Amino acid sequence: MPYDFDLFVIGGGSGGVRAARTAAATGAKVALAEESRMGGTCVIRGCVPKKLMVFASEFREQSELAREYGWDAKLGAFDWAGFRTRLHGELDRLEGVYRRLLNGSNVKIFDSRAKLADSHTIRLSDGTTATAETILIATGGRPMRPDMPNAHLGVVSDDIFNLDSLPKSILIVGGGYIACEFACILNGLGVEVTQYYRGAQILRGFDEEARGLVAEMMRERGIDLHLGTNIVEMTAEATRLSEGGMTMPVEELGIDREDKQAGAPGETVWVKATNGTERVFDYVFFATGRAPNSHGLGLEDLGVGINRRGAIEVDAYSRTSVENIYAIGDVTDRIQLTPVAIREGMAFTETVYKNNPTAVDHALVPSAVFTQPELGTVGMTEEQAREQEPIEVYCTSFRPMKTAFAERPDRVLMKLIVSKATRKVLGCHIVAPDAGELIQMVGIAVKAGLTKEDFDRTVAVHPTMSEELVTMHSPVRTA
The missing domain is CATH 3.50.50.60 (FAD/NAD(P)-binding domain)
Incomplete structure (x- = not known):
């Protein structure tokens, strides 16, 4: 039976757009439907605007710190309206980039909500109906309000x-x-x-x-x-x-x-x-949690497995219980991170359109929490590791030079979790300014399976906060 499209992607976030583009690059005829703004949670309602707000929020403290370093720094009131206008302008620009990328890849865009009429038929809110051999659900998640009055x-x-x-x-x-x-x-x-x-x-x-x-x-x-x-x-x-x-x-x-x-x-x-x-x-x-956007798509009527949290159940190759329907990203509730969704989208294309079955490796994924100071983490926590095997913990907490000079009480943390048996670094946890930048580099080492001795053989960069990661020679405790 001929179909209108080889692939129909529901959801225009980072994962869905990457899957659509990479699939189209193989010669597949691809369409994508997005009911809101192209770019999804990360670009429009998450990572990008949040990080820009993080940058904006740091200037007050930086100006106060500047005075301790001899600058006559006087910071006026924060202009939220001006910042918001510029923020929305940047989000508009990025949405335009996503649309141009899809158009440049010959992906047909439908600015409509999509629902499945059957396993190969998509019904759009504008009244359009389309058919596809393969369907990919990449609808992401949404914030939840608690179940309480008012x-x-x-x-x-x-x-x-x-x-x-x-x-x-x-x-x-x-x-x-x-x-x-x-x-x-x-x-x-x-x-x-x-x-x-x-x-x-x-x-x-x-x-x-x-x-x-x-x-x-x-x-x-x-x-x-x-x-x-x-x-x-x-x-x-x-x-x-x-x-x-x-x-x-x-x-x-x-x-x-x-x-x-x-x-x-x-x-x-x-x-x-x-x-x-x-x-x-x-x-x-x-800020009481997020739920997968899986309901109202017609999936339950087709027998697609959905768990109690609302996540679409998939196998290692992102295939659902219906053979031609796949799902990636936050709607599957595996790891809710944009880079993971992008990798799942690329793995989907390898599996379905390049005859190269590819399962995404969800182990040892580095991540960062953009608090002030930031928290960067990769691998096991101390609590997880000591339940698995005997470990050594290398840890130091200290006042960093930049703020100590200004007599601030700020402290940072550098921590390594090491296997006694293999000497591999099982986890790394950093609490410090720019910990997200640091953990990206450490994540490479942990993913590569480097040992504590590999860290020790690396010469320190001085004076830096991160030099402590290669100069902690004695464990503070074992478990």
């Missing part, structure tokens, strides 16, 4: 980039990397940041010692971090006042209604926490 009053990460003005105060609920990154960003931009996390420590799943230092440094920078704390109740403050729940004027609570922008949630929010405190915030920001 959760609609809170914003999520997608909303932050579109605020008309910065709030004076914000409550961030969550302790993952998104919550912690935005806590640091908004704090750096001058917002009064409070953070609630129900767990015992932020950044669950990361190395215990590393995440402890990140939490300490966040508090040092003025973030009001409360662990073991969650929201019990929340409501719009105006509603609560009108119902007689409180007689104190809003102005006495430090909220100026004229400074409150229009738009979601549209009202200052009263919050009661599990620790008994009651406070009013300009915004409540839920």
Whole structure:
């Protein structure tokens, strides 16, 4: 049976676009549907705008540090409106780049939501129907609000980039990397940041010692971090006042209604926490997890396996339970990182269109959390490694030269986890400025299986923070 296309990709994020382009380069006739903006979460609502906000948020502290180095540095107020305009302009430019890449690869673009009518038929929201031999789902994920009354009053990460003005105060609920990154960003931009996390420590799943230092440094920078704390109740403050729940004027609570922008949630929010405190915030920001965008695509009706979290179940080659339907990226909930989705897209093309079955290696993937300071990590945490085998831990924490000169309390961490039996470095964890840049290089060494002695044979670059990675000769503990 002839089909309209050899491949139809649903989702225009980094993974879907890479798969479409590489498949088209083999001569396949390819189409791609995207219901929102080309570029997906990373380019439009995630990595790129977030990192630009990280850069913006660092200048206040850098100007203060400059004065300690003799500069007459005076930083004025942050112009959110001007920054946001430039930010959106950059996102528009990048979206244009993605579209030109697809057009240059002869990929047919449909700016519509797509749903599967059957295993080879795609029905688009504009009324168009298309058929394809192979279908690739690359629809990514979305931020979630908790299941609680009035959760609609809170914003999520997608909303932050579109605020008309910065709030004076914000409550961030969550302790993952998104919550912690935005806590640091908004704090750096001058917002009064409070953070609630129900767990015992932020950044669950990361190395215990590393995440402890990140939490300490966040508090040092003025973030009001409360662990073991969650929201019990929340409501719009105006509603609560009108119902007689409180007689104190809003102005006495430090909220100026004229400074409150229009738009979601549209009202200052009263919050009661599990620790008994009651406070009013300009915004409540839920960073309480992400869910795969798998529902509403018609997959369940076709027998495509979807787990309880909503992730599409795939094998090592990204094939679903329906032979001609594949899925890559965050919608599969394997590793939610853009470079991983891109590799999965390339592996899909190798497997399906180049007769070279290729499974993506999801082991030892380096990553970074863009807090201030950053956390870079690759491989096992100390906790994971000591459950697997006997290990040695090489670790040092110290005040870096740049901020120590200015008599700042900042500390950094360099940590290696080493197998006693093989001497291989099983994991590396760095808490420091630019840790994301450092861990990329260390990730090569760990992925290559280098030993602690290989690290020791490398001559240090002095004076740097990272020289400690090759000068720690004695373990601080064994397990």
